[in-house]
Amino acid sequence: MSSGKTINIVTLGCAKNEVDTDNLKALLKKRGFDIGTDASAADAVVVHTCSFIEAAKKESLDAILQAARQKNVNAKLIVTGCMVQQHGKDLMTELPEVDAFLGTGQLAQVPDLLEKPRDRFLDRTNAGGFMDPGADIQRAVTGPMAYLRLSEGCSHPCSFCVIPKLRGGVQSRTEETILNEARLLAESGVEELVIIGQDTGEWGRDLFKEERRLPSLLRKIRAIKGVRWVRLMYMHPHSFGDDVLEVLAESPDVFTYLDMPLQHIDNTVLANMKRHMNEADTRRLIEKIRVKAPKLSLRTTYIVGFPEETDAQVQNLVNFVQEGHFDYLGAFTYSQEEGTPAGLIQVQVPDDVKKARQEAVTDAHFDIADTKGRARIGSTETVVIEGEEGAELLGRSRREAPEIDAIIRLPRLAARGGRFVQARLTAYDSYEFTAEPA
Secondary structure (H helix, E strand, C coil), X not given: CCCCCEEEEEECCCHHHHHHHHHHHHHHHHCCCEEECCHHHCCEEEEEECCCCHHHHHHHHHHHHHHHHHCCCCCEEEEEEHHHXXXXXXXXXXXXXXXXXXXXXXXXXXXXXXXXXXXXXXXXXXXXXXXXCCCCCCCCCCCCEEEEECEECCCCCCCCCCHHHHHCCCEECCHHHHHHHHHHHHHCCCCEEEEECCCHHHCCCCCCCCCCCHHHHHHHHHXXXXXXXXXXXXXXXXXXXXXXXXXXXXCCCCEEEEECCCECCCHHHHHHXXXXXXXXXXXXXXXXXXXHCCCCEEEEEEEECCCCCCHHHXXXXXXXXXXXXXXXXXXXXXXXXXXXXXXXXXXXXXXXXXXXXXXXXXXXXXXXXXXXXXXXXXXXXXXEEEEEECCEEEXXXXXXXXXXXXXXXXXXXXXXXXXXXXXXEEEECCCEEEEEEC
């Protein structure tokens, strides 16, 4: 039965936050609330924030202020997530227009707060994500792709990262809960599962006393009827073992994609970042992956402008990028975060230097991506249709992850083949393919 109240939810940040709010929407619907897209017509607005880097904090703050301006004067405004976990007390003082602040482990309180009289409130007692709304609640997912979260939090000591403070140490979902959700998603029409966590390779280590159960879990996910593609995202290279690689190599048509953030290649920078890896380790790992799973699409991310980073160290990274190990790549400028060891280092790199180094890395990869993209022209690939733009359809192949990699443009008549179609790539330009029905 509907409560008659409509809730508008604004989600900032990463895919893990998207899963948080998917779960929240499902819980709210079970409690009788409706989900709306118009903040001005809603009975309450929930802004789920990100606080990973300074730019994310600004975006979150802007979204909160915008929601405060747009909402009805009688509507409640609730702010949740990482920014509250990190800066809740300051936000409570500086944003009187907000009714309640909930940290990363408190999202399940939202329905209760919506039913209570207005009372300013702050709770960030337990760092950690809202992972499981309940076995009888199914996330509302539309389209052929869904994120599947294995765990929350992270136990790595990376010196630049504030995530352990915001989300706590690794907290794994049970195998039963993960598989149940994966089956429900597949039964609802999802054919592509994108596996996420702060570090997907850490899954289960808190449950099984360091015993590695991830390979077994992946094989069980692979066996679920209806699952076509599985992508592994956010895999710390130190967590990626031969046992996981063996699973990927066993089923190259299912396990199509691996995202492994390396963050840098220079030994000194890696040591200062506390990444557990050096250049030799990284090269051995990439070579092993390319030999055992040659069809696997590989993505990585790098951080430039880390404190005390030198021009020579950045050149080492550029040289490594130019070797062409990865299909896709993201480069980010270092953000000095309060409460991290790297944030205390006195020698910080100027912002303009960071930006120049970011451009050098992305430019180096642009040429690699161009060569690899043009080499695919003329090939026939399976493409999942995700949307439309003007007279064209937009899609991806097994090689591209949603939202971050190249897109494939097709004519509208391609939709006659369903959500997954065969298409021949005819052109490539700046991370965009053009294709026609095969």
